[in-house]
Amino acid sequence: GIQVEQSPPDLILQEGANSTLRCNFSDSVNNLQWFHQNPWGQLINLFYIPSGTKQNGRLSATTVATERYSLLYISSSQTTDSGVYFCAVFGVGNKFYFGSGTKLNVKP
Amino acid sequence: NAGVTQTPKFQVLKTGQSMTLQCAQDMNHNSMYWYRQDPGMGLRLIYYSASEGTTDKGEVPNGYNVSRLNKREFSLRLESAAPSQTSVYFCASSETWNTEAFFGQGTRLTVV
Numbered sequence: 597g598i599q600v601e602q603s604p605p606d607l608i609l610q611e612g613a614n615s616t617l618r619c620n621f622s623d624s625v626n627n628l629q630w631f632h633q634n635p636w637g638q639l640i641n642l643f644y645i646p647s648g649t650k651q652n653g654r655l656s657a658t659t660v661a662t663e664r665y666s667l668l669y670i671s672s673s674q675t676t677d678s679g680v681y682f683c684a685v686f687g688v689g690n691k692f693y694f695g696s697g698t699k700l701n702v703k704p
Numbered sequence: 705n706a707g708v709t710q711t712p713k714f715q716v717l718k719t720g721q722s723m724t725l726q727c728a729q730d731m732n733h734n735s736m737y738w739y740r741q742d743p744g745m746g747l748r749l750i751y752y753s754a755s756e757g758t759t760d761k762g763e764v765p766n767g768y769n770v771s772r773l774n775k776r777e778f779s780l781r782l783e784s785a786a787p788s789q790t791s792v793y794f795c796a797s798s799e800t801w802n803t804e805a806f807f808g809q810g811t812r813l814t815v816v
Binding site for chain 1: 737739745746747748749752762763792794796801802803804805806807809810812
């Protein structure tokens with residue numbers, strides 16, 4: 597299957613700081629999504645972004661499919677941004693593969 | 705619009721007991737999935753159904769069976785629960801196999 601690697605595994609920020617999360621994948625993909633898993637365990641869709649750049653408020657994402665990576669940018673972080681951020685890709689065999697996540701802790 | 709609904713939210717089973725996790729979506733999606741998430745890890749695919757009437761194994765299918773009852777519903781059955789199946793189970797759906805997927809709120813299962 598496709599290997600999905602996320603970095604960094606852990607990130608601690610002071611409120612107001614900016615950050616960049618990275619997702620590398622090992623093969624061509626047809627779909628890429630970013631999710632936020634909040635402290636209650638709920639998975640929230642952030643971006644559906646097979647290629648290109650999208651923005652939603654303080655969050656934006658860029659996927660360069662030809663170079664097999666995606667970036668999630670968080671600007672002016674808030675404590676409510678804390679949780680785990682997952683990258684997931686659709687690949688060969690109609691399967692959706694998840695990375696192991698970046699755990700973000702935003703301190704007040 | 706409820707999206708993807710899973711029942712139950714929490715369950716405790718004894719080793720060897722059986723149970724079925726239910727999942728229903730109201731978005732008229734063709735594809736549905738079951739994942740498990742173990743502590744500190746990402747989600748791993750158990751089974752998926754690309755369309756009504758079809759099911760296929762994912763990465764970790766052993767110990768599970770599934771049924772795509774109709775277009776809306778996709779159930780996951782544990783025939784003889786084992787402590788190794790203690791996990792949080794997520795159901796998801798998407799319009800087709802490579803479009804945006806949406807997840808349910810999860811079922812936290814403990815096998816003692």
